Amino acid sequence: MNSLLEIVKVGIADMNIVKNPGLIRTSGLGSCVGVVLYDLSAEIAGLAHIMLPDSSLAKNTSFNSAKYADTAIRDLVSLLLKSGAKASRLNAKIAGGAQMFQYSSGSDLMRIGPRNVEAVKKELYSLKIAILGEDVGGHSGRTIEFNPESGELMVRTVNKGKVVL
Amino acid sequence: MNFSEKNISSIQLDILKEIGNIGAGHAATALSTLLNKKIDMSVPDVKIVSFDEMIDMAGGPESVVAGVFLRIEGDAPGSMFFVLPLVQAEIFIRELPGNIPFCADELPYDELALSALQELGNILSGSYLSSLSDFTKLSLFPSVPMLSIDMVGAIIGTGLLEISQVSDYAIVIDTALNDELQNTNAVNGHFFLLPDPESFQIIFKALGVPDYE
Numbered sequence: 573m574n575s576l577l578e579i580v581k582v583g584i585a586d587m588n589i590v591k592n593p594g595l596i597r598t599s600g601l602g603s604c605v606g607v608v609l610y611d612l613s614a615e616i617a618g619l620a621h622i623m624l625p626d627s628s629l630a631k632n633t634s635f636n637s638a639k640y641a642d643t644a645i646r647d648l649v650s651l652l653l654k655s656g657a658k659a660s661r662l663n664a665k666i667a668g669g670a671q672m673f674q675y676s677s678g679s680d681l682m683r684i685g686p687r688n689v690e691a692v693k694k695e696l697y698s699l700k701i702a703i704l705g706e707d708v709g710g711h712s713g714r715t716i717e718f719n720p721e722s723g724e725l726m727v728r729t730v731n732k733g734k735v736v737l
Numbered sequence: 738m739n740f741s742e743k744n745i746s747s748i749q750l751d752i753l754k755e756i757g758n759i760g761a762g763h764a765a766t767a768l769s770t771l772l773n774k775k776i777d778m779s780v781p782d783v784k785i786v787s788f789d790e791m792i793d794m795a796g797g798p799e800s801v802v803a804g805v806f807l808r809i810e811g812d813a814p815g816s817m818f819f820v821l822p823l824v825q826a827e828i829f830i831r832e833l834p835g836n837i838p839f840c841a842d843e844l845p846y847d848e849l850a851l852s853a854l855q856e857l858g859n860i861l862s863g864s865y866l867s868s869l870s871d872f873t874k875l876s877l878f879p880s881v882p883m884l885s886i887d888m889v890g891a892i893i894g895t896g897l898l899e900i901s902q903v904s905d906y907a908i909v910i911d912t913a914l915n916d917e918l919q920n921t922n923a924v925n926g927h928f929f930l931l932p933d934p935e936s937f938q939i940i941f942k943a944l945g946v947p948d949y950e
Contacts, residue, residue, distance in 0.1 A: 583789040584798075584894055585901065600798030600890015603898070623894065623901050636905050672895045673806060673883035684898055713891025715799055730801050730887055 585639040587620035592721040601668035603685035611657035617720035620644040625691035641691035665705040665725040705737030757781030760865035761912035767864040779913040798890030805858025807882040812875040815932035855884040873943040
């Protein structure tokens, strides 16, 4: 049966939602953070692949809201609520925010992984959404897949294999 | 400023192709000298792509590669990637002098092999950049190259951060290198040059091309 499950793929700076039966996946998270918000009793989940911590970093006025932690999480919540999730039942699992390159000098952007994680946590805290699982930081890329029925988040890295949160 | 095929003229596109041609040409020569073998190079491809497309160009988000990333500093800042499939990285390392042990499936990787790979990236991107700098008369210098062996998505995503603050698209100058003696059709390595959005004007101006709108 598993092979028949529909897998919703989320690209970089993108978001989407999935209902049971189905899985939602994003591949190749580096310094980006994958945020999964889900309502287990409605068996619905949303995933955002965010790149940057704060929409105030945007240098123009029209931007893709899924790119920034603050706007992506807010939009994902309203998308989920429209599709039948209850705000009070939403929980989160997050993964990513690695530092892919060791960079000694200069650019703040090289520390973006930890900053993304901080921004995501802050936003989730202000929306009173509990984080029930996380695999963040480190120096490895991650691919994640979420099952809205079981609430399990599968995290795969190149060197360490699969972990289920 | 958003990019589209419309606000970049065909002459500008040709200039960018020539940049890829000259830069990667010098880099291919350097690689060829280093390994003492013939290296082929594709005609550069200049594309305006979304981030997902860019990652697909490098082999898809989950494929594992050795990626050397560096920032270009100076008159026309930007980012540069040299991306090698892991198998090819292994072949290159074995062909370098010094019998460095490296096996793509064995962890942890040999320190010396990693260092050699980083140096390979350093030499190649250095020759790419210095020819570019000669050609445009712009002062361009590379940051210390950084190496990561991981998923393409994770590596490229990091290099796109600078651009992602202004745009959802990147102008990519992509040149593929082919190692002739291996399987003939396989692409063995990619150079990606990603000038920062504000650098295009500077590059075009330096080469006397009509203004970039």
